[in-house]
Amino acid sequence: MGWLIDPKEQSVFAYLSDRPTAVYDQPKAQLLVPDFAKDFSLTVEDLSILAGRPHAKRSGT
Numbered sequence: 001m002g003w004l005i006d007p008k009e010q011s012v013f014a015y016l017s018d019r020p021t022a023v024y025d026q027p028k029a030q031l032l033v034p035d036f037a038k039d040f041s042l043t044v045e046d047l048s049i050l051a052g053r054p055h056a057k058r059s060g061t
Contacts, residue, residue: 001015001017001032001033007048007051009025010025010044011023011025011044012024012047014031024044027044027045027048028043028045029044030042030043
């Protein structure tokens with residue numbers, strides 16, 4: 001499993017070997033985590049805050 005985090009677009013792509021790529025671009029969207037971290041909760045908004053960038057609505061959405 002892997003995440004590609006796009007800070008400019010404030011979105012996250014989650015890659016798993018047995019599933020299609022999932023795209024998360026809503027602030028409150030719960031990100032997919034590996035089984036060993038199933039109790040871990042993280043959203044797109046959380047990543048924006050951790051990066052020091054409050055989640056802002058993108059133009060055109």
